Structures are given as C-alpha cells and as structure tokens.
Amino acid sequence: MSAVPVPDDQLSKVFSALADPTRRDIVARLTVADATVGELGAPYDVSLQAVSKHIKVLEDAGLVSRSKDAQRRPVHLEAEVFDLMTKWIERYRRQAEERYRRLDAVLAQMDDESAAKQRGSASDRP
Amino acid sequence: MSAVPVPDDQLSKVFSALADPTRRDIVARLTVADATVGELGAPYDVSLQAVSKHIKVLEDAGLVSRSKDAQRRPVHLEAEVFDLMTKWIERYRRQAEERYRRLDAVLAQMDDESAAKQRGSASDRP
DNA sequence: CGTCTTCTCAACCAAGTGGTTGACAACCGA
DNA sequence: TCGGTTGTCAACCACTTGGTTGAGAAGACG
Numbered sequence: 001m002s003a004v005p006v007p008d009d010q011l012s013k014v015f016s017a018l019a020d021p022t023r024r025d026i027v028a029r030l031t032v033a034d035a036t037v038g039e040l041g042a043p044y045d046v047s048l049q050a051v052s053k054h055i056k057v058l059e060d061a062g063l064v065s066r067s068k069d070a071q072r073r074p075v076h077l078e079a080e081v082f083d084l085m086t087k088w089i090e091r092y093r094r095q096a097e098e099r100y101r102r103l104d105a106v107l108a109q110m111d112d113e114s115a116a117k118q119r120g121s122a123s124d125r126p
Numbered sequence: 127m128s129a130v131p132v133p134d135d136q137l138s139k140v141f142s143a144l145a146d147p148t149r150r151d152i153v154a155r156l157t158v159a160d161a162t163v164g165e166l167g168a169p170y171d172v173s174l175q176a177v178s179k180h181i182k183v184l185e186d187a188g189l190v191s192r193s194k195d196a197q198r199r200p201v202h203l204e205a206e207v208f209d210l211m212t213k214w215i216e217r218y219r220r221q222a223e224e225r226y227r228r229l230d231a232v233l234a235q236m237d238d239e240s241a242a243k244q245r246g247s248a249s250d251r252p
Numbered sequence: 253c254g255t256c257t258t259c260t261c262a263a264c265c266a267a268g269t270g271g272t273t274g275a276c277a278a279c280c281g282a
Numbered sequence: 283t284c285g286g287t288t289g290t291c292a293a294c295c296a297c298t299t300g301g302t303t304g305a306g307a308a309g310a311c312g
Contacts, residue, residue, distance in 0.1 A: 009147065016145035019138050020300085024214070031221035037259060050301055052260060057299095071258040071309050079222040082215055088150070089208050089215075095157035096205040146270085163289060176271055178290065183269095197279045197288040 013061040014085055022046075023054050027063060030077035037073055139187040140211055148172075149180050153189060156203040163199055 018024050026040050041051030055075055058064045062081045066073045144150050152166050167177030181201055184190045188207045192199045 011150070012145050012147055015141050015150075019142035019145055021135065021138055022300095024137070024141075028218055028221075031218045031225055033225070038257090046300090047302065048259070049261090049303085053300070056260095071307095073259065077222055079219055079226075082219045082222075086212070086215055086219075089211055092154055092157045093205055093208045093212075095154075096203055096208075099157055099159070100205075148270095164287090172270090173272065174289070175273085175291085179270070182290095197277095199289065 010062060010081075011084055011088060014063060014081055017057050017061040017063055020054070020057075023058055026054060026058065026075075027077065030064065030075060031079075034074045034076045037075065040075060136188060136207075137210055137214060140189065140207055143183050143187040143189055144211075146180070146183075149184055152180060152184065152201075153203065156190065156201060157205075160200045160202045163201065166201060 018027070022044060025043075029035065029040065037048065037052055037055060040055070041048055044051065055064065055066070058075075059066060063078055065076050065078055067076065144153070148170060151169075155161065155166065163174060163177055163181060166181070167174055170177065181190065181192070184201075185192060189204055191202050191204055193202065
C-alpha cells in the first residue's frame with residue numbers, strides 16, 4: 001500500500017548486494033580475475049553453499065554472471081552495473097551541492113540584510 | 127585476501143541504508159531541502175513511526191543528521207558520506223576496466239599467436 | 253564402469269528488517 | 283494549566299537473510 005509504488009528495482013538489488021562485506025570482497029577480487037565458486041569462497045571459512053548463495057545474490061543484481069567450464073562455474077564481473085549506482089549517487093550529490101551553494105547565498109544575503117536593517121519586527125525574543 | 131572477519135563497517139551501513147527505495151527517495155528529497163519527519167513521511171502512507179525508523183537507519187549510516195526545533199526534528203542530509211561509496215565504486219571500477227584492457231591485450235596476442243603457430247598441443251577435440 | 257570434484261538445490265534455523273499499535277515525552281499556544 | 287502537535291520508544295508480528303547440513307546433478311578421469 002505505498003502511495004508511490006516503487007517496485008524492488010535493480011538499483012535496490014545492487015545496493016543490497018554490496019551491503020555485505022563478503023560480497024563486496026568477492027566483487028573486489030573479481031576485478032582482478034574471473035574465479036570459480038571454490039576459489040572465491042576459499043578465504044572465508046564458510047560452506048561452499050553459502051558462497052554459492054552470495055554469488056547468486058550478486059548475479060540477481062546483475063553484478064556478475066556465471067558461465068560453464070566442465071563442473072566449474074567461473075564467475076565474471078559485469079562492471080557496467082556500477083554505472084547505475086554512480087549515476088544515482090552523482091545525481092543527488094550534485095543536487096545536494098547545488099543546494100548548499102544556494103543556502104550559502106541565502107545565508108550571505110540574510111547577513112547583508114541584518115547588517116543593513118538591524119531590526120526584527122515583533123516577537124523574536126528567546 | 128582477507129581471510130579475516132570484516133566487521134560491519136560504515137560502508138555496509140551506507141549501502142544497506144540505500145538499498146531501500148523509500149530511504150533513497152527520502153535522501154533524494156533531502157537534497158532539495160531539510161525536512162521534518164512528518165513532511166518526509168507524508169507521501170508514503172506508512173505510520174510516522176516507520177518513517178522515524180527509516181530516518182534512524184539513515185542516521186546510523188551517517189547519511190543524515192537530526193537537529194531540534196521545538197517538537198520538530200528537522201532532518202539534514204550529510205552528503206559527504208556519498209564520497210565513501212563513490213570511492214569504493216570508482217576504485218574497483220577502475221581496477222575492472224584496467225583488467226579488461228589487459229584482457230583485450232592478451233586476447234589480441236593470443237590471436238596473433240594462433241595465426242602464427244596455428245597449433246594446439248594434445249586433447250582439444252570435442 | 254566407478255569415483256572424485258565442483259557446484260546447486262532443498263529444508264531448516266537464528267537473527268535481522270520493516271511494518272504495526274499503544275504509550276508517552278516534549279513543546280507550543282490559548 | 284490544558285489540549286493539540288510532533289516525534290520517539292517498546293512490544294509485537296510476518297517476512298527476509300545468511301548461515302547450516304544433506305542429497306544429488308554434472309563432468310573429468312583412471
């Protein structure tokens with residue numbers, strides 16, 4: 001019942017996927033080279049199944065893809081999805097910075113005016 | 127190579143906070159202007175308490191801060207935290223792109239060699 | 253063929269998340 | 283001081299999440 005029906009979009013999945021340190025680490029290592037599930041899981045001291053699940057989350061978010069090589073499933077980083085996040089972040093950061101600039105301008109103007117007029121009207125005593 | 131336990135750092139909290147569309151929307155609107163809890167919650171058709179919780183999550187992640195104005199608690203965006211994400215993303219994206227460049231080089235070289243030598247060694251027949 | 257390797261699927265569990273309602277603190281305004 | 287506004291805290295609930303174990307599919311290989 002949300003008035004604004006925002007569906008669970010890819011952006012949510014991407015952020016959610018990267019909210020886990022283990023998955024971030026996996027992504028980091030995939031920037032160096034593709035790797036199998038076993039290789040990726042080796043450092044973490046969790047079951048292979050758990051690693052497989054992590055990779056599935058990354059895959060659902062579009063951050064990685066899996067191919068086939070005999071029994072092996074090499075995992076490959078899909079770096080383009082990073083752009084999705086970058087765009088979102090940059091958009092609102094720019095907007096925020098713009099706002100701060102405006103705020104600074106307003107504050108500067110208020111300062112000017114208070115220096116010029118020096119007088120408030122009625123009740124503004126603490 | 128981190129065989130060791132990665133603690134739940136701020137980066138995780140930031141990604142996690144932004145994994146929710148409602149919270150992303152709140153952040154987006156805070157780039158326009160500070161707002162009270164009631165104002166922020168108005169569009170969403172959820173209880174005020176739920177909105178308060180969302181804001182707490184954003185606050186724990188360092189994305190917003192709350193001040194006091196009588197009963198009101200104006201929420202303010204702390205845009206610097208965006209840099210944390212941007213840095214992480216850019217770092218690994220750059221690394222990934224670098225890797226793809228190297229991969230291209232390797233593939234080009236393999237292509238050269240196969241054109242020159244034209245021969246694999248033993249068993250590579252399907 | 254049988255066996256080992258690599259990985260996924262299914263069922264289960266504890267902890268976390270997002271929502272609810274109810275109580276109430278803090279403050280303004282009459 | 284009393285009532286209305288604004289927001290938080292606490293308890294509760296359904297659902298998700300990250301982990302587990304067990305079973306087994308799919309290949310390589312002797």
